[in-house]
Amino acid sequence: GAVVSQHPSRVICKSGTSVKIECRSLDFQATTMFWYRQFPKKSLMLMATSNEGSKATYEQGVEKDKFLINHASLTLSTLTVTSAHPEDSSFYICSARHAARNEQFFGPGTRLTVL
Amino acid sequence: DQQVKQNSPSLSVQEGRISILNCDYTNSMFDYFLWYKKYPAEGPTFLISISSIKDKNEDGRFTVFLNKSAKHLSLHIVPSQPGDSAVYFCAASEASGTYKYIFGTGTRLKVLA
Numbered sequence: 001g002a003v004v005s006q007h008p009s010r011v012i013c014k015s016g017t018s019v020k021i022e023c024r025s026l027d028f029q030a031t032t033m034f035w036y037r038q039f040p041k042k043s044l045m046l047m048a049t050s051n052e053g054s055k056a057t058y059e060q061g062v063e064k065d066k067f068l069i070n071h072a073s074l075t076l077s078t079l080t081v082t083s084a085h086p087e088d089s090s091f092y093i094c095s096a097r098h099a100a101r102n103e104q105f106f107g108p109g110t111r112l113t114v115l
Numbered sequence: 116d117q118q119v120k121q122n123s124p125s126l127s128v129q130e131g132r133i134s135i136l137n138c139d140y141t142n143s144m145f146d147y148f149l150w151y152k153k154y155p156a157e158g159p160t161f162l163i164s165i166s167s168i169k170d171k172n173e174d175g176r177f178t179v180f181l182n183k184s185a186k187h188l189s190l191h192i193v194p195s196q197p198g199d200s201a202v203y204f205c206a207a208s209e210a211s212g213t214y215k216y217i218f219g220t221g222t223r224l225k226v227l228a
Contacts, residue, residue, distance in 0.1 A: 032214055044218040093158050097214050106158035
């Protein structure tokens with residue numbers, strides 16, 4: 001158990017459009033999910049903490065109006081990159097906290113390319 | 116400000132020998148540390164963790180050592196296998212109730228057959 005999925009696995013979009021990425025915990029409930037971003041050959045940078053039923057908590061330097069996060073249910077969090085620009089191209093990874101096991105489980109990531 | 120650092124971007128080890136990956140941190144509030152393995156275009160896979168109340172945790176071929184006074188932890192893999200070749204990230208978390216993980220910069224391990 002403890003599987004986290006992300007959809008889509010990769011997406012290519014035009015500059016100026018918005019892209020939604022879904023993160024689902026498939027076999028457990030996650031009151032807290034996290035969104036990370038990884039640049040090539042760089043660390044995973046925490047963008048925000050997504051809490052079910054409340055507003056996300058963003059890390060310093062991350063624009064909340066640019067990266068909209070919604071955690072509508074105990075198994076789903078979404079990240080919407082609004083008005084995407086080429087510099088938003090990156091690998092986005094989510095994780096879900098399994099409260100009973102006190103562990104985080106990571107999704108497979110989403111490769112976003114903005115043309 | 117990089118609170119978790121892995122100063123070696125890459126490491127090559129012969130198959131069968133020991134791989135030692137190092138990680139340093141600056142935040143004394145961190146009390147839980149983890150190691151993850153990551154392949155390109157995939158999410159990280161959990162390897163092993165250690166709480167700050169311990170100085171060593173072992174799981175099969177993987178052992179993590181924690182030196183709180185030096186704010187240093189290391190991951191030992193022995194014996195190393197070609198399948199261990201990947202990027203390894205250490206991560207740290209503090210007992211603040213946020214459950215956030217702060218990741219290091221990663222070390223690319225290559226195990227040579």
